[in-house]
Amino acid sequence: MNNPSYFDAVQSLVGGVLSGPTNGTISEYHFDNNSVAGVKEGVTLPTEKEIQTELAKLQAAEPLRLLRVERGRLLAESDWWASSDLTMSAKRKSYRQALRDLPASASPSLDESGQLTGVTWPTKPA
Numbered sequence: 001m002n003n004p005s006y007f008d009a010v011q012s013l014v015g016g017v018l019s020g021p022t023n024g025t026i027s028e029y030h031f032d033n034n035s036v037a038g039v040k041e042g043v044t045l046p047t048e049k050e051i052q053t054e055l056a057k058l059q060a061a062e063p064l065r066l067l068r069v070e071r072g073r074l075l076a077e078s079d080w081w082a083s084s085d086l087t088m089s090a091k092r093k094s095y096r097q098a099l100r101d102l103p104a105s106a107s108p109s110l111d112e113s114g115q116l117t118g119v120t121w122p123t124k125p126a
Contacts, residue, residue: 063108
């Protein structure tokens with residue numbers, strides 16, 4: 001979910017299956033039973049203020065979410081180091097620990113093109 005959109009904010013607030021234009025307004029969205037927004041029984045539509053607040057929250061959380069995705073990929077890539085028939089070196093243990101510590105030690109942000117910045121990734125040992 002790079003650069004969360006208005007649609008993502010509505011989806012987060014309303015839940016369920018939602019379709020419609022990414023840049024549209026809530027009145028253009030359809031819910032899981034193809035009813036137009038506001039018609040589906042039991043759905044309380046969020047206000048524009050609630051949608052904008054949720055959108056800001058999602059956008060603020062995006063850098064940390066992307067950091068965690070990449071960190072998870074790097075940890076998974078090195079999981080085999082921890083198999084029971086291997087002895088993990090101190091460098092490899094330190095690398096994996098540094099990856100696990102990243103969310104607390106980094107200051108992730110997104111640049112103009114939506115790329116993750118503000119993270120110093122540990123160097124993978126041989």
